[in-house]
Amino acid sequence: MKIKIINLISKKFVLALGFLIAVGNISFAQSLQEEVEMFQAVFGMEKKDMTMAFMDNEGDTAFWMLYDEYEVQRKLLGQKRLQILVNYANTYGVIGDEQTDELMKVVMTQKKSLDKLIDKYYKKIKKSSGSKVAAQFYQLENYILSAIRLEILDSIPFFDEFD
Template identity: 40%
Template sequence: MKKVIVVLVLAVASFSSYAQSTFKEDVEIVQSVYGKSKSDLVKEYMNLSDAQATAFTKVYENYETERKALGQTKFQLINDYAANYNTLTDAKADELAKATLKNNMAYEKLYTKTYGKAKKAVGAINAAKFIQLEVYLQTTIRNEIQNSIPFIGELDKSKVKI
């Protein structure tokens, strides 16, 4: 019984500290997972000629600006979820779910827009390579986040009645 209580306390403590410290920016998560900066990872993976790299840089910089704004919104939503986890109401859950779905759709729109611009700058194959890498990285980041936060009601189910 003591083990269950200790595990519960540790889970709540780690979730609370995770939520209270501002979430890492996406790029920091990529760096912690892959051991290099995101821009270095993209540059290495894309393996573009100098002329292509020059054309791609503006597309990539614009993409990163928009992606970072979406990432901040995503992390604000997660922090909001963490702050309301213990007192989550139906209305708050609805608000958070709708905002999260809207944020996910905004990422998809950004991929589509960036693909079109990258295709014009460096061709379809290289544009597809970039989008494939970006979707993979964002999936990895989502996985890291999902593994760090409890599902709705998860902590409630693990409470032990004494």
């Protein structure tokens, strides 16, 4: 299961990141917003299928209502993360110290927001579906998120590559 998740995430995010870097001089306009929403919808369906296979709790309606609620909020944060990547691509090679510091503040805030969201839904799921189901949710979300973060970091240049 882990290899299947990594392969799916790797293929999808390498393509998405390549697209974002290729459009580095484009602002986060309506057409790009529509592309992001389409990508999120497709990934969201595939992610839900993976979650169903991993969780094996299809009849737990309380969990799935919370999961869908979580996904709406996660996608909003995902759009912010993509905006950060677009900004990074737009400033690649010309970013100064102050802009780098501002970018890093935004990156750290976004990371904390997503981690807090997962923690919040762990607690809600634990209350409605039990600790084991909540732990599975937490484990899978963090596994997928870690794979995505690794893929992003592997796909973008380091700051020292500017010089």
